[in-house]
Amino acid sequence: MAKVWVVPEVQDQKLKKISLEMITLARRLGDVEAVLIGEGVSPVAAELGNYGVGKVIVADHADLKTYTAATYGRVLSDLIRRDQPEIVLIGNTATGRDLAPRVAQRVDAGQISDVIDYRDNLFIRPIYAGKAFQQVTAVAYPLIVTVRPNVFKAAEPIGGGAAPIVETATVSLTGDDLRVIVRDVVRQVTGRPELTEAEIIVSGGRGMKGADGFLILEALANVLGAAVGASRAAVDAGWRPHQEQVGQTGKTVSPTLYIAAGISGAIQHLAGMSGSKVIVAINKDSEANIFKAADYGIVGDLFEVIPLLTEEFQRALAWNSEQAG
Numbered sequence: 001m002a003k004v005w006v007v008p009e010v011q012d013q014k015l016k017k018i019s020l021e022m023i024t025l026a027r028r029l030g031d032v033e034a035v036l037i038g039e040g041v042s043p044v045a046a047e048l049g050n051y052g053v054g055k056v057i058v059a060d061h062a063d064l065k066t067y068t069a070a071t072y073g074r075v076l077s078d079l080i081r082r083d084q085p086e087i088v089l090i091g092n093t094a095t096g097r098d099l100a101p102r103v104a105q106r107v108d109a110g111q112i113s114d115v116i117d118y119r120d121n122l123f124i125r126p127i128y129a130g131k132a133f134q135q136v137t138a139v140a141y142p143l144i145v146t147v148r149p150n151v152f153k154a155a156e157p158i159g160g161g162a163a164p165i166v167e168t169a170t171v172s173l174t175g176d177d178l179r180v181i182v183r184d185v186v187r188q189v190t191g192r193p194e195l196t197e198a199e200i201i202v203s204g205g206r207g208m209k210g211a212d213g214f215l216i217l218e219a220l221a222n223v224l225g226a227a228v229g230a231s232r233a234a235v236d237a238g239w240r241p242h243q244e245q246v247g248q249t250g251k252t253v254s255p256t257l258y259i260a261a262g263i264s265g266a267i268q269h270l271a272g273m274s275g276s277k278v279i280v281a282i283n284k285d286s287e288a289n290i291f292k293a294a295d296y297g298i299v300g301d302l303f304e305v306i307p308l309l310t311e312e313f314q315r316a317l318a319w320n321s322e323q324a325g
């Protein structure tokens, strides 16, 4: 069996969803081990055992408090050289996309990026902004694979899973690795799920007409517990912050439900959201390209449609919770 490493992402001592999604893929590839990197991450090691991870190597050090490519890259590549895993899974997230190529270069590994499936011994990845799919295999190891978030089902705990073997790695960073020191990371608090982790996203484009137009979209997001996204046109106009941009030069998302309002469906936008499970488009132009990607389309004025949807969802969710309780 191949030795497969997962590099989990941890926030506030909790495994991020992508970590569990990578474990799902890893289980299909071979024997799952994990490398936990950070400060104060040691307690997470035991939790990984619940998901069938046999061994966890923990690099827990004050110098690893915040991610930098130099420090995390150094730790991970030293461990790969030492233990020679066949495959290393890293999230295709903002940090993972930064980390993976640096590690691949350091350990002289091949890299397969943005993997969305694994079938018949082949990794599947979208190319040309999602217009085609490539089937890739490795001819040499180690192999670095980055995994697209929200595509693989998050691993479920395995009942009665044995405690993993936990190994504490020695972290010895030199001045060269510590040339960049991140003093603090300021997190914006929105009360909404993070875009790349959200189950539901409501996105607006130029059709929202202005920053104020997004208020109705936010009201819908609040009812659904959704994240708010935006097209580049809305971001470039200064209506929404860049971290909400979905698309080729924004974030890649694949929620269960993506509602696109006042978005025409340019290829660069589709590149970031076409992996969503169900796409609902609201547009007044019945010929808009977004309808080609959508599972459900509503042709109409979004300023009429969105408040109606919000009201209906509110009613349906209230009815559901009444029935449940």
Ligand SMILES: Cc1cc2nc3c(=O)[nH]c(=O)nc-3n(C[C@H](O)[C@H](O)[C@H](O)COP(=O)(O)OP(=O)(O)OC[C@H]3O[C@@H](n4cnc5c(N)ncnc54)[C@H](O)[C@@H]3O)c2cc1C
Pocket: 204, 205, 206, 207, 208, 230, 231, 232, 233, 234, 245, 246, 247, 248, 249, 250, 251, 261, 262, 263, 264, 265, 266, 267, 268, 269, 272, 282, 283, 284, 285, 288, 300, 301, 302, 303
């Ligand atoms: C290199 C490059 C990278 C890019 N990266 C990205 C990216 O990451 N993400 C991205 O989104 N774009 C990106 N773009 C831009 C992309 O090409 C489009 O210009 C952009 O997506 C258009 O945004 P939009 O759909 O909001 O606006 P538009 O194309 O102007 O569409 C607005 C839509 O709103 C509809 N509408 C207007 N009023 C209403 C109403 N009242 N009710 C209902 N519908 C209404 C219209 O019918 C129209 O379809 C990139 C472009 C380039 C060249």
